[in-house]
Amino acid sequence: MDRLDAMQAFVAVADLKGFAAAARKLRLSPSGVTRLIAALEDRLGARLLQRTTRQVALTDAGARYLERIRRILADVEEAEIAAEGERARPTGRLVISAPVGFGRLHVSSVLTAYLKRHREVSAELRLEDRMINLVEEGVDLAVRIGHLADSSLVARHVGDMRRITVASPGYLKSRGEPKKPQDIATHDTIRFGATAGSTEWRFVEDGNEIRVDYAPRLSTNTADVAIQYAEAGGGLARVLAYQAAEAIKRGRLKIVLAKFERPPLPIHIVYPTSRLLSAKVRTFIDLVVDTSDWRFGR
Secondary structure, rough: HHHHHHHHHHHHHHHOOOOOHHHHHHHOOOOHHHHHHHHHHHOOOOOEEEEOOOOOEEHHHHHHHHHHHHHHHHHHHHHHHHOOOOOHHHHEEEEEEEEEHHHHHHHHHHHHHHHHOOOOOOEEEEEOOOOOOOOOOOOOEEEEEEOOOOOOOEEEEEEEEEEEEOOOOHHHHHHHOOOOOOHHHHOOOOEEEEOOOOOOEEEEEEEEEEEHHHHHHHEEEHHHHHHHHHHHOEEEEEEEEEHHHHHHHOOOOOOOOHOOOOEEEEEEEEEEEOOOHHHHHHHHHHHHHOOOOOEEEO
């Protein structure tokens, strides 16, 4: 048994809570991972994992062992990277995940500049409007808009995003501009969201939250459709600031109810916990911070 291989297999099973997922990550067969774990337990004389037909859980001994070998494996990785010079020179394949619209408009341009600068890196940009598991899906870093749930990921705050209410000048001229959130009840509205959910918009006045129910004339899961319909005079739409930035700049849409907006959403770059950040991830984050203005909260 290679002790380091067995340790890595144990960490993968513990993180992914399953032998099959760990085998996919390590590019081994499930039976091969099972043999490594069994050999490790035999060597230690202790049961590290509790197996059932539905799940895999750490034993008390396994939890203590996991904490120690994470440090050992991190030290080994650091020594190998230092020896290879990888920390000073970005190399390898960089996999990035980002929301579809924001990735297309803002992340892709940074990645283009990054690949021109770092010739030894190849990259994959995955654009998808869903929350992914970075470790399980082999993603190095992700751009996320919104408040983060507690997790084992490291987060770097790189910007802010307003949620704005917009309408076309023609619509506002014919229907009047809403002066307070409650006025929405007398207006046509457009619902934009990834899934069918609450038809409720939230605002803030004097530090107090205001919730306004609305009955949308159009519902869509695509920001482009919501914005196009708003530009055509379809009514009020609630979107993220970057999604309507071009239409606002060109005068096709106008922001309303700005003083009632909730605080901007944070934009983070997140990546799995590691004692030693790889050069390819570190240099991409540095490029975002140095060259990109992702402050859409103004």
